[in-house]
Structure formats: C-alpha cells, structure tokens
Amino acid sequence: MKQVPPGRSVEVRVPASSANLGPGFDSIGLALGLWDRYVVTTSDSGGLSIEVTGEGAGDVPTDDRHLVHSTMQHTWGVLGVAPPAGLRIQATNGVPHSRGLGSSASAIVAGVVAAQALSAGLGLDDRDEAYAEWPAPGQPMPVDLGLAVHVSSRLEGHPDNASASVLGGLTVSWMPDGSGLDRGEQTVSARIALHRDVEVVVFVPDTQLATRTARAVLPATVPLAAAAADAGRAALLVHALATDPSHLHAATRDWLHQEARRSSYPETMELVDLLRSQGHAAVVSGAGPSVLVLSTHGSVEQVQAGSLAPRWERLVPGVPEHGACIRVR
Numbered sequence: 001m002k003q004v005p006p007g008r009s010v011e012v013r014v015p016a017s018s019a020n021l022g023p024g025f026d027s028i029g030l031a032l033g034l035w036d037r038y039v040v041t042t043s044d045s046g047g048l049s050i051e052v053t054g055e056g057a058g059d060v061p062t063d064d065r066h067l068v069h070s071t072m073q074h075t076w077g078v079l080g081v082a083p084p085a086g087l088r089i090q091a092t093n094g095v096p097h098s099r100g101l102g103s104s105a106s107a108i109v110a111g112v113v114a115a116q117a118l119s120a121g122l123g124l125d126d127r128d129e130a131y132a133e134w135p136a137p138g139q140p141m142p143v144d145l146g147l148a149v150h151v152s153s154r155l156e157g158h159p160d161n162a163s164a165s166v167l168g169g170l171t172v173s174w175m176p177d178g179s180g181l182d183r184g185e186q187t188v189s190a191r192i193a194l195h196r197d198v199e200v201v202v203f204v205p206d207t208q209l210a211t212r213t214a215r216a217v218l219p220a221t222v223p224l225a226a227a228a229a230d231a232g233r234a235a236l237l238v239h240a241l242a243t244d245p246s247h248l249h250a251a252t253r254d255w256l257h258q259e260a261r262r263s264s265y266p267e268t269m270e271l272v273d274l275l276r277s278q279g280h281a282a283v284v285s286g287a288g289p290s291v292l293v294l295s296t297h298g299s300v301e302q303v304q305a306g307s308l309a310p311r312w313e314r315l316v317p318g319v320p321e322h323g324a325c326i327r328v329r
C-alpha cells in the first residue's frame, strides 16, 4: 500500500453551515461565512501533534480522538493509502461548537479534504497525474468534491451541513435510491444559486446543545399531513431562495422537527416565534440552539431580537460562494 509522503503541508479553510432552513430537514444546507482554518503537515518522524486555538480550545481532545485527525485516518482508509509516519494539525477555529452551525461537519469536511489533498500524486486516480510533482506553496489544491460530500456526509450522519461546507452557497442533498445513509449509498448534492437579494442574520446563544441530543427527541414516524406540508414548503423554499425571496416567510414553515424539539430549546423557539410574528423568515439553525433568519439586504437591519437581545449574539456572516478551500503551504 502506498503511504502519504512526509514533507507535505496544506492549509484548509472550511465554512460553517446552517441545516434544514425550516422544512428542508436533513437535506437543505446553507454555508455561512464563519470559518475554521487548519494547517496540516506530514513528517517522517512518528507521532501526532495537535494545537487548537479559537472555538473549542481546551475542550476538544488533542490526541487521536480529535475529529479532524480521526476523519483523516478514515479517509485514508477509504482512499486505500497508509497514513504518514508523523502528522501535525494546527487548528484556528471560528465556528462555534454545538450551536447548530455545523461545527462537527466543518471539522469532518476539513479532515476529508486535507486527507485527499495530502495523498495527491500517489496514482490513486486519473486526476493524480497532475500532481506527480507536489505543487509550489500558495497553489490551490483541487480535490474530488463529490467524494468529499459523500465521505463527510456518511461520517456526519446527515448530508445537509457537510454538503454546504464542501460546496458553499445553498445545497440540496439526497441519496439516489432514497434508502438512507446507513447502507452505503453515495450522497449527491446540487448547488443552487442564491437570489442576489438574500442576506442572512444569525442569533447565537451562549448555551450549547449537542446535535445527538436534539436528534434523540425526534419521533420515528410523522403524520402524512406533516410530511406533505413540509414537502410543499421545501419546494417553495428553493424557489424563494433562488428566484423570489418574497415567499421566504411562507417557505420556512416546518411541521417535522422544530415543534418536536421545542422543549429542548425553549428560548430558541421564543425568539423564532417573536421574529416570525414580525414577518421575518426565522428558523432554528440546524438542531439548534442558534436561530437563522433568511432576509434580504434591504431588510436586514430590521431583524433584531428586541427585548431578548441580551441573550443572543447577532451576526450577519454572509453566504460564501465557495466551500472548503485547500492551498499548498
């Protein structure tokens, strides 16, 4: 088996994401302009070194349990290459953890694309011909984004966050035969151009909620009427985001997951209810507890938390056109 060579270094930047956007549960995602940055370097001396600054510093493990590291090992297994003898990961994290902003997906995507990039030129596929020589520092390093969507979605367990972090912008993801993530199907994503007027506001609380905990309260089955209503609104949501933002308020109604999780994030729903009563297209961001408002450039200043403001940090992060970026160091 070929081994990832020593002496390679890449810089990887990956954006946050907001999943669901109301009715698009487990399928629709939007990249947000909050970024994690990693420098990943291989060496010929054994051992692992991980340094973390920013979000998660002091909380995430800095040994082989670190999510970026474990994801890289998994990805090298998928690619059929042996890991390098030594690995250094320097993380500067800007994506808040356990706030419904896709931090775990960002970390997983970083691990997948870093592993792909560092294995370039090993003759693993046709694309590799171009990397017979390791590129000069500063060069962008393209990777197979379709593979990145698939591998990161399977590791994350749902494709909405990971797809947006890989591709940027607005994404809709699905499994071609519809039988779910746990049977090995390829995950596919469509990248949809956002209407130029769309702008987003995010309200981030101090409190955290693990996605696993928020998923545990969801029912295994839902009434047909709820599924039908969400399907219609999800279709309208794509139209509203791509073509006609005047429909955003109606398009962000959801009957599948937000009410079922209300007791997990009462303050989140209090803010969602307040903003929606004022006509803003507010939703729970991912599994919460952050709140996302889909607005327009002209209306964004009107999107305020009012009397609830002290509990929330208000951000206008922008929606990046591109997702994960990889450069040679």
Ligand SMILES: Nc1ncnc2c1ncn2[C@@H]1O[C@H](COP(=O)(O)OP(=O)(O)O)[C@@H](O)[C@H]1O
Residues within 6 Å of the ligand: 036, 056, 060, 066, 067, 068, 093, 096, 097, 098, 099, 100, 101, 102, 103, 104, 105, 106, 107, 209, 210, 211, 212, 286, 287
């Ligand atoms: N950049 C990162 N580096 C290492 N671990 C991370 C990173 N981001 C997230 N994680 C792990 O993922 C957990 C949060 O994941 P999750 O509950 O899915 O919330 P989120 O909505 O932020 O994705 C963190 O507690 C941490 O264990």
Ligand SMILES: N[C@@H](CCOP(=O)(O)O)C(=O)O
Residues within 6 Å of the ligand: 017, 018, 019, 020, 025, 026, 027, 099, 100, 101, 102, 103, 104, 158, 160, 161, 211, 214, 215, 257, 285, 286, 287, 288
């Ligand atoms: N579709 C998922 C999205 C979870 O997003 P996160 O950012 O909270 O991890 C869900 O709603 O469970």
